[in-house]
Amino acid sequence: xxxxxxxxxxxxxxxxxxxxxxxxxxxxxxxxxxxxxxxxxxxxxxxxxxxxxxxxxxxxxxxxxxxxxxxxxxxxxxxxxxxxxxxxxxxxxxxxxxxxxxxxxxxxxxxxx
Amino acid sequence: xxxxxxxxxxxxxxxxxxxxxxxxxxxxxxxxxxxxxxxxxxxxxxxxxxxxxxxxxxxxxxxxxxxxxxxxxxxxxxxxxxxxxxxxxxxxxxxxxxxxxxxxxxxxxxx
Numbered sequence: 001x002x003x004x005x006x007x008x009x010x011x012x013x014x015x016x017x018x019x020x021x022x023x024x025x026x027x028x029x030x031x032x033x034x035x036x037x038x039x040x041x042x043x044x045x046x047x048x049x050x051x052x053x054x055x056x057x058x059x060x061x062x063x064x065x066x067x068x069x070x071x072x073x074x075x076x077x078x079x080x081x082x083x084x085x086x087x088x089x090x091x092x093x094x095x096x097x098x099x100x101x102x103x104x105x106x107x108x109x110x111x112x113x
Numbered sequence: 114x115x116x117x118x119x120x121x122x123x124x125x126x127x128x129x130x131x132x133x134x135x136x137x138x139x140x141x142x143x144x145x146x147x148x149x150x151x152x153x154x155x156x157x158x159x160x161x162x163x164x165x166x167x168x169x170x171x172x173x174x175x176x177x178x179x180x181x182x183x184x185x186x187x188x189x190x191x192x193x194x195x196x197x198x199x200x201x202x203x204x205x206x207x208x209x210x211x212x213x214x215x216x217x218x219x220x221x222x223x224x
Contacts, residue, residue, distance in 0.1 A: 089156060100161070103148075103155045
């Protein structure tokens with residue numbers, strides 16, 4: 001089955017700086033790569049996703065890049081703000097949706113004032 | 114309002130006492146899943162369902178059962194809970210290759 005590795009497990013950055021979280025996956029058939037943000041005590045919520053026919057996607061301060069050849073994808077957050085502090089999870093799927101997502105172990109992002 | 118609803122939110126039970134955690138979605142999604150979240154281990158899939166009467170094992174199915182008799186409901190059943198099933202549980206639903214919507218979570222403690 002699919003295996004998703006996520007690094008780093010903890011990331012501390014100064015407010016206003018950029019943050020990058022990286023994930024690798026093992027199944028070359030995976031074609032859907034979402035990122036979820038989980039604030040303390042809350043449920044995970046989708047912040048951005050990318051499909052295998054696209055190399056990059058941006059949404060305001062958030063971007064995701066995908067390298068299918070190397071089987072890795074990354075989340076980039078620019079101009080970080082205190083409200084970006086949370087745990088971020090990457091996931092991969094070859095079917096997409098709630099049936100087939102394999103998650104990384106998560107990155108605790110800490111924004112230092 | 115589109116949502117996934119889990120009940121109960123918190124549950125403390127004793128070893129061996131059967132329990133059910135309910136999950137209901139109002140978005141007419143075909144796909145539903147159960148995950149457990151443990152510190153340092155991320156979200157691990159327990160069971161999933163691609164439609165009514167269709168269920169399959171995820172990565173950590175031992176000790177759990179599910180059923181999908183109706184499209185909107187996907188209960189998680191622990192026939193004989195043990196302390197190693199103490200965890201935070203999330204139900205999720207989606208369309209195929211679509212955003213997974215998560216419930217509020219159920220924090221289960223088995224003593």
